[in-house]
Amino acid sequence: MAADSPAVLLEGLWKYFGSFPALRDVSFAVHPGAALALLGRNGAGKTTLLRILGGLSRPDRGKVTILGGATRSASVRARIGLLGHGIGIYDELSALENLTFHARLQGLAEPAKAAHAWLERTGLHAVRDGLAREFSRGMRQRLAVARAFLHEPSLFLLDEPFTALDDRAIAVLQSLLREALARGATVVMSTHQLREALELATDVAMVQKGRVVHSGPRTEAMLADPALLYRTYGEPL
Amino acid sequence: MKFLRPALLIASKDLRSEFRTKETLNASFSFALAILVLFSFAFDPDSDMIRQIAGGLLWMVFAFSSALILNRGFAREVPNDCLDTLIASPVSGAQLFLGKTLANYVLLLLVEAVSLPVFGVFYNANWARRLGPLMLVFVLAAWALAVMGTMFSALTVNLRLRELMLPALLYPALVPALMAAIQLTNLLIAGDTVGKEDQIWFRLLAGFDAIFTLLGLALAETVFVG
Numbered sequence: 001m002a003a004d005s006p007a008v009l010l011e012g013l014w015k016y017f018g019s020f021p022a023l024r025d026v027s028f029a030v031h032p033g034a035a036l037a038l039l040g041r042n043g044a045g046k047t048t049l050l051r052i053l054g055g056l057s058r059p060d061r062g063k064v065t066i067l068g069g070a071t072r073s074a075s076v077r078a079r080i081g082l083l084g085h086g087i088g089i090y091d092e093l094s095a096l097e098n099l100t101f102h103a104r105l106q107g108l109a110e111p112a113k114a115a116h117a118w119l120e121r122t123g124l125h126a127v128r129d130g131l132a133r134e135f136s137r138g139m140r141q142r143l144a145v146a147r148a149f150l151h152e153p154s155l156f157l158l159d160e161p162f163t164a165l166d167d168r169a170i171a172v173l174q175s176l177l178r179e180a181l182a183r184g185a186t187v188v189m190s191t192h193q194l195r196e197a198l199e200l201a202t203d204v205a206m207v208q209k210g211r212v213v214h215s216g217p218r219t220e221a222m223l224a225d226p227a228l229l230y231r232t233y234g235e236p237l
Numbered sequence: 238m239k240f241l242r243p244a245l246l247i248a249s250k251d252l253r254s255e256f257r258t259k260e261t262l263n264a265s266f267s268f269a270l271a272i273l274v275l276f277s278f279a280f281d282p283d284s285d286m287i288r289q290i291a292g293g294l295l296w297m298v299f300a301f302s303s304a305l306i307l308n309r310g311f312a313r314e315v316p317n318d319c320l321d322t323l324i325a326s327p328v329s330g331a332q333l334f335l336g337k338t339l340a341n342y343v344l345l346l347l348v349e350a351v352s353l354p355v356f357g358v359f360y361n362a363n364w365a366r367r368l369g370p371l372m373l374v375f376v377l378a379a380w381a382l383a384v385m386g387t388m389f390s391a392l393t394v395n396l397r398l399r400e401l402m403l404p405a406l407l408y409p410a411l412v413p414a415l416m417a418a419i420q421l422t423n424l425l426i427a428g429d430t431v432g433k434e435d436q437i438w439f440r441l442l443a444g445f446d447a448i449f450t451l452l453g454l455a456l457a458e459t460v461f462v463g
Contacts, residue, residue: 055325057462084321085318086321088318088319088322089319090250091316093254105323105327147322
């Protein structure tokens with residue numbers, strides 16, 4: 001990937017569910033090191049868009065380029081950290097087994113070392129041999145964050161990352177995302193938690209009925225009034 | 238080896254989960270043992286009767302108890318959206334399919350390994366007389382069950398009625414493999430050799446395995462991503 005080429009490039013993307021167009025002619029670019037907040041009401045198409053970016057679904061029309069390659073390329077997927085609605089953790093495995101499995105899946109050279117390091121960073125090392133199903137909700141969420149970060153991705157795709165997180169997990173996630181952005185990683189996140197997202201975002205895109213009706217830099221006015229974009233485009237909060 | 242490594246990793250993860258909870262193994266063993274015991278009361282197991290029913294009975298037990306194992310293969314990935322995490326990882330659809338098939342295969346072989354001696358005891362059958370060829374039948378037919386079951390389990394994983402849909406799709410598709418397995422098992426448990434005219438059943442089983450393994454590997458990416 002050339003240094004100046006976008007980390008995410010969408011060109012004329014359409015996605016249909018039956019005859020219903022969930023995404024309509026979506027085009028935008030996200031540059032390396034940027035954090036894009038995807039805003040919009042439920043059903044606007046944010047999750048569909050993130051699933052296509054993550055290689056979980058294919059568009060019906062249009063072109064997607066992620067980190068200079070195709071979404072289903074193994075080398076591209078090895079550089080993506082995905083945190084979706086589900087936590088992606090196996091309840092019947094321990095915290096250490098979960099992270100070691102994912103580290104091996106990502107092809108890390110020292111999976112056990114990476115797993116221990118991330119358990120430490122997320123405050124779960126003391127309970128590393130406990131089964132995930134025995135964890136509190138907050139602990140499971142921190143384990144999910146560790147799972148998404150342990151291979152140090154270049155691109156984070158986060159679907160409602162702050163929803164249902166406890167305060168400690170929000171703090172952990174925000175701090176890790178700031179750190180990732182500082183090392184040049186790119187973030188695309190959909191969210192309804194406007195304040196948390198806008199504090200991190202460098203860019204904002206508003207999705208309405210499958211179309212991107214606004215995209216551009218996050219402004220100070222948005223930070224001061226997080227509901228500004230929703231009001232501008234007549235969206236109920 | 239590079240292709241196999243992620244598949245083995247997924248298979249070992251599934252087996253570790255299963256051996257820890259034993260949820261499908263216990264259900265599958267219980268089902269197989271109950272059917273074998275009940276049928277032993279229904280029939281008078283003399284040697285002629287065994288010759289006629291051994292293959293059909295054993296493969297009916299294996300086929301029905303396998304549905305419990307095969308249904309769980311991908312259903313295990315549904316809680317917490319683990320399947321999305323696997324699909325989004327650098328592992329290809331074919332590697333994911335192979336890993337799941339291998340885990341199901343090991344579990345099916347375990348059920349067969351426990352059921353066969355039980356069958357021998359309750360039906361007074363000396364199943365070990367043609368042990369080598371009989372094991373070959375079990376290994377080939379279990380792979381047919383595993384590969385076909387994993388393919389349909391992947392197709393039905395997101396359906397509300399997946400527990401009902403899997404057997405409805407699986408059993409008709411398995412008819413050629415089950416026919417071959419039943420014919421060969423009948424012969425071998427009766428102590429007969431597999432003559433030239435019966436070699437076709439081995440060829441049918443091997444061909445079934447090869448075709449559907451290649452088909453599963455080729456279609457996996459489309460099944461998972463669309």
